[in-house]
Amino acid sequence: MGRFTTILWQKENHVVTLKLNRPDRRNALNPVMVQELTTALETAAVDDSCGVVVLTGEGQSFCAGLDLDHLATMEQRTAEEHRQESESIARLLRVLHDLPRPTIAAVNGSAIAGGMGLATVCDMTLAVPEARFGYSEVKIGFVPAVVSAFLRMQIGDKRARDLLLSGRQMRAVEALDLGLVTRIVPESELMEEARRLAVCLLRNSPAAMQATKRLMNEYGRAELDAGLALAVTANAEARSTADFREGVRSFLEKRAPVWPSLQPEEISKR
Template identity: 55%
Template sequence: MSYKTILVTDSHAIRTITLNRPDRRNAMTREMQTELISVIEESATNQCCALILTGAGDAFCSGLDLLELQAMRDMTPAEHRTDAERLARLFVSLYELPLPTIAAVNGPAIAGGTGLATLCDFTMATPAAKFGFTEVRIGFVPALVAAFLALQVGDKRCRDLLLSGRLFGAAEAHQMGLVNEIVEREELAPRAHALAKSLIANSPQSISATKRLLAEQNRAWLDAAVVAALEANARSRETADFREGVSAFLEKRRPVWKSKC
């Protein structure tokens, strides 16, 4: 099957998904989200035994595409809800895929890009990679990533990253446990494939069962968190602060927030 925004290659039971919009720093679109959902869910029933996620060019994923952000200002509440549900399905599909997943982060992974990178079982990053949950800078709520981030780094660090919206490097991400390994750029792809080969040498049934067990242990909490996140995500898109934040971002100026402290 051919895709417009991603490349999919299979080799020796290893599937590599490459976000393929290098001219837009692999910024996420609705079409990309839909294609990622399709290939990730299909991978669960395919003959592949491990999945690598990476980006074309100098970026992993720079977050949501500017044109998508612009269109959000005119969307209906129902359309906002559908948008949020699509992103939730993408994150949950990647998190619960019964195959080992590896993110090879070749450059900046911002907002939703950080979510994609850190939801994989293993995250490798180049020394120059940057991460950040920058949603609060545009009046948005990082609701869906929050559901998973609290599990990964704990409440205190989760608050730091989500409330500040700051960027942080690969070394700090490694120290927090969001990145497993820092790898030089030229060694990133070979190292990711070497890890994938070592993983598929293990029992496929055991790996699948272990991943299902881990997902099931977090099921009740995560299901409730995702439901709450969907509501928060959709509501935040209807606020005056969101409209002002997006406008300011697109116009490259400081936002003048409508809400009060």
Template identity: 55%
Template structure:
């Protein structure tokens, strides 16, 4: 398949997906989300053993693209629901992929970029990597990513990260358990390749079975959480705060919230 927003490279048993919109700091579009889903499904079908995610240029993924934000103001509730379902499918596909996944993060990985980076089985980051669930800054509800984040860091830390919408660095992300290793920038891909090689040395059937087991243990809770998140996501986009937050962001001003 020919992709417009991502690059695919192959080595023996390893496939790398590179987010390839460096001029936009790899900001996500609907097209990129759809291509990522297809690329993951294609990777499994190809028989590769490890899937790596990284970003071209100076960022991993800076979040949702400005053009998508502009379009949001005119969408119907049904269209919002379709958008949310596509993001849910992206995250669930990544979470339940039957092969090990690694993200190699440098620079910003913000909002949906944080989700993409940290839902992988392994997240390696450079010291300059930045993370943040920044949706509350512009009137969004970080609904879908909250389901995965709560499993990863627990309720207390989840509340901190989502309600403050703060940016945090690689070392804090490691302390929280969202990052496995912090690696010097020049050594990042070498360390990622070494990790991939160690994974390939293990039993592929054992890895598939382990990932199925882990997915099954969380599925009932996660399915319910995602359904609630889809509703919350759609409802939030009908609010005055959402409209004000998007307008303020596009107009490069501080939002004025109604109490």
């Protein structure tokens, strides 16, 4: 499929491989990539010749989250545009989560913020030892809203709060311990291991795997529906805050942020 500009699509032996293809931007998500990736996943969902989907990144990173150059233009958008962009992120992760085909993330490098969401929402997540994971949103005055709806279901409230409130990065081994990574694989073997896993899955009954995924998704559907509705609103509102504008500016200017939400006397103490 050659119509995509930010991702590469390859189908071979019933395995669709989707590669995020903005290596110069560490495969950061922008509106075009979000839409193209959603379209590619929806296409794979209805393609009877597709048995497994593998998601990976081009270059040294898996996905650095939302493109900060795009986020820097948030001030120019209306509240409705903020909500539409929030809904598009939620839709992408929901399509990936609900895909009737088994999904494998081959995490070839850092998976940050929304990129970590993409990596860990997949059914199985392979990662190189050097991969780093984290939800860095609070460090730029943003709210990790949409990803939190999935993370809380995966690892529980307490551990999710640790990752989301600290914004810290963790190594692949910790992500493995938390159950967010399935297996750690040497970089030289990553894609071959993803293919081997895909072949194993292709030997199973497609109908049984689809029914199993549907059943697993039904267990938490009501909670996820409610969580994503709250998350979309929180995400949209966060894009209009003074702290978010300062966070993006300070990051791009390579300086420490001065949070507008802090009182002057508090700033002097920090």
